Amino acid sequence: MKKLSKRVRIGMIILVVVLCAGVVGVTVWLILGKANETTNEVVGENTETTGVEEVAEFVEPEFEGVSAEMIAAIRAERYYLEKNLERYAVYARDNVDLTAEEIVRNVNSNLDRTRYVDVKDADLSYGVLAMINKYNYLGNYEPDDLEYLGDGYTNGTAPYMRREAAEAFRKMADAARAEGLTLMNISGYRSYSLQDWLYKTYAAQDGYALADTYSSRPGYSEHQAGLATDINSVEVSFANTAEFRWLQEHAADYGFIMRYPDGLEYITGFSYEPWHYRYVGVESAQQIVREGLTFDEYYAYYVEK
Numbered sequence: 001m002k003k004l005s006k007r008v009r010i011g012m013i014i015l016v017v018v019l020c021a022g023v024v025g026v027t028v029w030l031i032l033g034k035a036n037e038t039t040n041e042v043v044g045e046n047t048e049t050t051g052v053e054e055v056a057e058f059v060e061p062e063f064e065g066v067s068a069e070m071i072a073a074i075r076a077e078r079y080y081l082e083k084n085l086e087r088y089a090v091y092a093r094d095n096v097d098l099t100a101e102e103i104v105r106n107v108n109s110n111l112d113r114t115r116y117v118d119v120k121d122a123d124l125s126y127g128v129l130a131m132i133n134k135y136n137y138l139g140n141y142e143p144d145d146l147e148y149l150g151d152g153y154t155n156g157t158a159p160y161m162r163r164e165a166a167e168a169f170r171k172m173a174d175a176a177r178a179e180g181l182t183l184m185n186i187s188g189y190r191s192y193s194l195q196d197w198l199y200k201t202y203a204a205q206d207g208y209a210l211a212d213t214y215s216s217r218p219g220y221s222e223h224q225a226g227l228a229t230d231i232n233s234v235e236v237s238f239a240n241t242a243e244f245r246w247l248q249e250h251a252a253d254y255g256f257i258m259r260y261p262d263g264l265e266y267i268t269g270f271s272y273e274p275w276h277y278r279y280v281g282v283e284s285a286q287q288i289v290r291e292g293l294t295f296d297e298y299y300a301y302y303v304e305k
Helices: 006-059 068-075 082-094 100-108 124-129 163-177 192-206 236-240 242-254 282-291 295-303
Strands: 146-148 160-162 185-187 228-231 256-260 273-279
Touching (some): 068 082, 068 100, 082 100, 163 242, 236 242, 236 273, 256 282, 282 295
Antiparallel strands (some): 228 273
């Protein structure tokens, strides 16, 4: 047989190498494609599994016993706070007869907590909007800007308020006087020791349970903050006077709100006091009145939020 030339042999060798390389490439491509399919299947399974776990974590354990419809209704409420969602759910589970609106309102007002037990220090960084109540403690705090209200504006043993509140009270009293009405502070700033004496006196007279409905324990009084005033009287009959009616219409224009409204004792923690006014500033006072809120509700949604 005639031998192939050297050039032909080299060509054949190159052809074989190219063919082998092609076979190897196709094989590798098929292997990688299969691996990718397997990986995608695993990722898909993991994604589905993760989704199930996330749903389970969302509803358990804090939302156990609360319907998805109730949670949706709570979320849709105007004064809903995301940070309170777990508290809303627990409160809803324990109070099945309440509406979503009632649940949000009550939890925002801390009714799921125990007064004088679940206590924190009052946050005075909020200035005239600081919350002082049965959950927020002042300790021995004493304002450093107390100002005498002045003759013709006060008649009692507690004639001081914080400067901003005192100025606003005088303007308000002057406006009422121009209409033939008299607004007189009969109790403004009270020290811790004075509030302690008052509370113990009332408790000795009526018992601690009843005293707690109308008198603050020492360290928990708005009077100690220098931002509250009792006007003209400490009798419910004050609500029948022309001065009271004037305050209902105009107090917010000077930054004051009636702090303990009738029928909302369960929210505020105190019985109806038509004479007790709290200074919060004009903008906040007007918004509170406009939206029909207690200061407790306003503070939760607009201040502490």
